[in-house]
Structure formats: C-alpha cells, structure tokens
Amino acid sequence: MTDLVQQDVRTQETRAMSVTATKSRYQSAEFSDRLRRRYAAERRFRLAGMAAVGIASLMLVVLLGSIVGKGYTAFWQTQIRLEVTLDKTQVEEGNYMPVLRQALYAVVPEVTDRAGRRSLNELLSSGAPYQLEAMVKANPSIVGTKQTVWVLADDEVDQFMKGFIRRDVPESERRLNDIKIGALDKLAAAGAVKSAFNTTLFTAGDSREPEQAGIWGAIVGSFLTLVVTMLLSVPIGIAAAVYLEEFAPKNRWTDLIEVNINNLAAVPSIIFGLLGLAVFLGFFGMPRSAPLVGGLVMALMTLPVIIIASRVALKAVPPSIREAALGVGASPLQTVAHHVLPLAMPGILTGTIIGMARALGETAPLLMIGMVAFIVDIPHGLTDSATALPVQIYMWADSPERAFTERTSAAILVLLAFLILMNGLAVFLRKKFERRW
Incomplete structure (x- = not known):
C-alpha cells in the first residue's frame, strides 16, 4: 500500500514537472517571437487579399464608369x-x-x-x-x-x-x-x-448614319444564333456527359475522349471560327453571315463546356442514390433517368446557361464566318443575313464619328445587361434547386 502511494506521488510529481516544462517552453521568448511572426504573416496575407479585392473592385468601377460615362447619352x-x-x-x-x-x-x-x-x-x-x-x-x-x-x-x-x-x-x-x-x-x-x-x-438595324443606327437587328441575330446553339449543344452535351459518366467503360478510348474534351474547352474561339469557315461555308456551302452557321460554330465551341459541367454535376450525386435505386430493382437506365439526372439537373442547367452566356459574348468565330457584314434589315429566319451584338459593337467601335462612340458604349451596356441576367439566372437556379448531401 505504501509503495502504491509513493508511486502515485512520483507520478503526480512527474506530471507537474512536465506541465512546468511545457509552460516554460511556451512562455519562452523564442516561442513568443515565433507566435508574433506568425500572426504578423497572417495579417499581411489578409491585407494582401483585401488589397487585391479592392484593386479589382476599383478597376471594375473605373471600367464600368468609363463605359457608362460614354454611353448613357446614346x-x-x-x-x-x-x-x-x-x-x-x-x-x-x-x-x-x-x-x-x-x-x-x-x-x-x-x-x-x-x-x-x-x-x-x-x-x-x-x-x-x-x-x-x-x-x-x-x-x-x-x-x-x-x-x-x-x-x-x-x-x-x-x-x-x-x-x-x-x-x-x-x-x-x-x-x-x-x-x-x-x-x-x-x-x-x-x-x-x-x-x-x-x-x-x-x-x-444598323445604319451609316449614327442617329438612325440601332441594335435591334443585332439582338435578333444573337437570339437566332443562340437558339441554334442551344438546340444542338444542350441535348448532345448532356447525352454525351451521361454516357461518359454513367455507362461508358473505363478504357484507353474513353480516356482519350475525355482528354480531347478537356483540351477542346481550352481551344481559342477563333479556331472554331476557322473550322466553321472551312467546313460549313467551304465544304457544305452554307449561307455566309447567317445565324444558322453562327449557331453551328457556337454549338461546337460550347459543347466541351456543357459536357464538363454536366459530368461534374453527375459526379456530385452520391453513389448511395444509385445503389438504392438498383437495390429496389431499377435498371441502370431507369436509375440514371429517374434519380441521378433529376438530382444533377440544377448543376447541368447552371453549366448550360454559363455556356450560352459565353456564346453570346463571343466575337472572333462570328468574324470568321462573315457575320461582320453591314446588315441593315432585321433578320427573320435562320438563313437570313444577320450580325450579332458583339460584332455590332466591334463595327461601331471602328467608326470615326463621335456619335458612334457613344452608341458603342450603349451597346456594351446592353450586352453586359444580358450577360448579367443570364449569370444571375444561373446563380438563382443553383440556389433554388441545389441539394446538399
């Protein structure tokens, strides 16, 4: 009994010595200096981040202020x-x-x-x-x-x-x-x-006289182009994403396809314009400066973006959803169509809308297929000659008259409004239908 008491006393003394040593180490001047330097580095990093945000916000304000200042009079x-x-x-x-x-x-x-x-x-x-x-x-x-x-x-x-x-x-x-x-x-x-x-x-529509020039023809041309782009790229992109993510076997061929899709998403947009010029205009003989050709080119450009966004949305669905559906007797196709795809649809819609917004703001591919032509009449069909809003801005910016300068800025404001609206719609859909697992 005495030995046990002595052993307990020695244990308590050892613990007390350890605590004392620890306190002395953490209360040392070296430790205080290291702690002070770490806090200073964190403050510098925080200030650097705030400065970056402030500079970016200032540049954005200056840019928007310049556009609004030049364009509101139009x-x-x-x-x-x-x-x-x-x-x-x-x-x-x-x-x-x-x-x-x-x-x-x-x-x-x-x-x-x-x-x-x-x-x-x-x-x-x-x-x-x-x-x-x-x-x-x-x-x-x-x-x-x-x-x-x-x-x-x-x-x-x-x-x-x-x-x-x-x-x-x-x-x-x-x-x-x-x-x-x-x-x-x-x-x-x-x-x-x-x-x-x-x-x-x-x-x-457009005009050589600034006071008669308008953007309605360009807006209609952009709308028709986006209709063709959406009708082609959305179903094909979603179907390709579902197949690659849910049904395709994992082998070197699917790996090669995935690598090519990722690479195509980073290809400069003017390359798709050259492709459209060589294939759709040169080989198939489609009408130049038509929304049909512009939509085909934009569909090729937005397909990789939609496929990648759709695959990410499908991956976000927990495997337990698939296992539960298969466990109650659903086929793989029923599992994807009835359970996985509806749950992934908010992310797919978000990626689709962002892809359409990118297509709306593109200029280089449309320049390559001739949509830079001077078009006065409002297009009424997919094969009518037309231009697009970004191309209209490009043409007006090259005009020497001061009145076209303010109309260029006004058209930029209209284009920004459309882009903000589309991106806001994407954020709204994601927030409204997003599910957290």
Missing part, C-alpha cells in the same frame, strides 16, 4: 419640331424632304442664300423624310393639312446639343458653322428642340 436623341404643310402633290410623288425643308426655311427666313440653306438642310437627319412618310401612311387623312411633327436631328446637331461640340472654338475647328448654331439657338428659344428617349436604338 439613350437620348435630339429632335426638332417643324410645322409642315403636307402638299398633296409632293406627298403623292413621295417628296417628303422638300416639305421638311420648306418648314425649316420658314423658321429661319433670314437665311436666303444657297450656301446658307444648304447648311440648314444639314440640321435634319436623312431619315426624317421616312418618319414623315410613316406618319402619312398611318393616317392618310392628314394629307393637305398642316401638322406639327418632331423629326430626328442630324448626329452632329445631337452631339452639339449634348455638349460634345463646343461653340466657343473658331468656326473652322468645329463641325457646325455659325449658320447652323444660330438656327439651333432660334429653334431652342422657340421650344422647337428637345431631347427624347432614343427608341431608334432599340427598334432599328
């Missing part, structure tokens, strides 16, 4: 009010421009020389007669009467009214001469000049 368009007399003879002959000019000369009667009136003619857009013609066609009873109409001003007038052309510089250095500015001042004093929402931007 959503407003200058219009001029005129009192026109719709002479029956001129209307029947389709001469609407003389009608508008006579109304403009009546506002500025002091300008009588030929050169001055030619300058006045340049205040109106070349599309103004078509506005008047459309009004007459909508209501033929106004022929022979006097009407008040608001017509589009020329793009240089629009830029002057928005402050991009200064009046305090010499006449030889600005696009508007003194006669035009004097006429605009007189019209503005009479309340005959206003800035209205630019509906033309969203209802018209």
Whole structure:
C-alpha cells in the first residue's frame, strides 16, 4: 500500500514537472517571437487579399464608369419640331424632304442664300423624310393639312446639343458653322428642340448614319444564333456527359475522349471560327453571315463546356442514390433517368446557361464566318443575313464619328445587361434547386 502511494506521488510529481516544462517552453521568448511572426504573416496575407479585392473592385468601377460615362447619352436623341404643310402633290410623288425643308426655311427666313440653306438642310437627319412618310401612311387623312411633327436631328446637331461640340472654338475647328448654331439657338428659344428617349436604338438595324443606327437587328441575330446553339449543344452535351459518366467503360478510348474534351474547352474561339469557315461555308456551302452557321460554330465551341459541367454535376450525386435505386430493382437506365439526372439537373442547367452566356459574348468565330457584314434589315429566319451584338459593337467601335462612340458604349451596356441576367439566372437556379448531401 505504501509503495502504491509513493508511486502515485512520483507520478503526480512527474506530471507537474512536465506541465512546468511545457509552460516554460511556451512562455519562452523564442516561442513568443515565433507566435508574433506568425500572426504578423497572417495579417499581411489578409491585407494582401483585401488589397487585391479592392484593386479589382476599383478597376471594375473605373471600367464600368468609363463605359457608362460614354454611353448613357446614346439613350437620348435630339429632335426638332417643324410645322409642315403636307402638299398633296409632293406627298403623292413621295417628296417628303422638300416639305421638311420648306418648314425649316420658314423658321429661319433670314437665311436666303444657297450656301446658307444648304447648311440648314444639314440640321435634319436623312431619315426624317421616312418618319414623315410613316406618319402619312398611318393616317392618310392628314394629307393637305398642316401638322406639327418632331423629326430626328442630324448626329452632329445631337452631339452639339449634348455638349460634345463646343461653340466657343473658331468656326473652322468645329463641325457646325455659325449658320447652323444660330438656327439651333432660334429653334431652342422657340421650344422647337428637345431631347427624347432614343427608341431608334432599340427598334432599328444598323445604319451609316449614327442617329438612325440601332441594335435591334443585332439582338435578333444573337437570339437566332443562340437558339441554334442551344438546340444542338444542350441535348448532345448532356447525352454525351451521361454516357461518359454513367455507362461508358473505363478504357484507353474513353480516356482519350475525355482528354480531347478537356483540351477542346481550352481551344481559342477563333479556331472554331476557322473550322466553321472551312467546313460549313467551304465544304457544305452554307449561307455566309447567317445565324444558322453562327449557331453551328457556337454549338461546337460550347459543347466541351456543357459536357464538363454536366459530368461534374453527375459526379456530385452520391453513389448511395444509385445503389438504392438498383437495390429496389431499377435498371441502370431507369436509375440514371429517374434519380441521378433529376438530382444533377440544377448543376447541368447552371453549366448550360454559363455556356450560352459565353456564346453570346463571343466575337472572333462570328468574324470568321462573315457575320461582320453591314446588315441593315432585321433578320427573320435562320438563313437570313444577320450580325450579332458583339460584332455590332466591334463595327461601331471602328467608326470615326463621335456619335458612334457613344452608341458603342450603349451597346456594351446592353450586352453586359444580358450577360448579367443570364449569370444571375444561373446563380438563382443553383440556389433554388441545389441539394446538399
């Protein structure tokens, strides 16, 4: 009994000595210095991360601020009010421009020389007669009467009214001469000049004249292209992912296919454009600059993305789901179709939408197949000549007029809105239908 007591005392003394030694080690100056350096490194790493996020956010704000600052003015368009007399003879002959000019000369009667009136003619857009013609066609009873109409001003007038052309510089250095500015001042004093929402931007196709140019044709072309892309890439991509993940044997051939799919996802998009140019246009003779060809090229480009995203979603389904379905007598096909695929569908939809968003923003493949052509008419079918919104932005950015610069930024804002909407939809679907195992 005494030995046991002595042994217990020695054990307690050993433990006390060990605790004391441990405390002395952790309370030493060396340990405190190491702990201080570790905390300092963690703070530096945290600050570096916050600085990176701050710099990225600042660059994003600067970029968006620059685009918005240059593009928001394109959503407003200058219009001029005129009192026109719709002479029956001129209307029947389709001469609407003389009608508008006579109304403009009546506002500025002091300008009588030929050169001055030619300058006045340049205040109106070349599309103004078509506005008047459309009004007459909508209501033929106004022929022979006097009407008040608001017509589009020329793009240089629009830029002057928005402050991009200064009046305090010499006449030889600005696009508007003194006669035009004097006429605009007189019209503005009479309340005959206003800035209205630019509906033309969203209802018209492309044009050589900035005030008549719109993005509706490009939007329709992008929509038709995405329809073809979705109809081809989504079912083929999901079916390929299901086969490779659920049914394909694991051998060197499937390994080779998987490697090629992963490599194709990293191939530059212009390579797919070259493929479309050589195969679809050169070999099959399909129509150039058509949404059908653009959709085929985009489908090839988005297929690897959809396959990879779908396989990841299928892998995320727990094996116990498959085992339970097989255990109650379901066939492998029933297991995949009734249990695995529905559970993986949120991830598949997310990958599909992101792939479509990438296709919407691509430009290089469409340039290679001729969708950079100047298209005025709105496409009505998959084989009609068309362009796409990113290509429209590319063409407008190359135009020298200041009015096209603001329309380029406005088109970028519209494209960004579509991309944000599609990515937001992907996030919403993932959050709504995602299941955690």
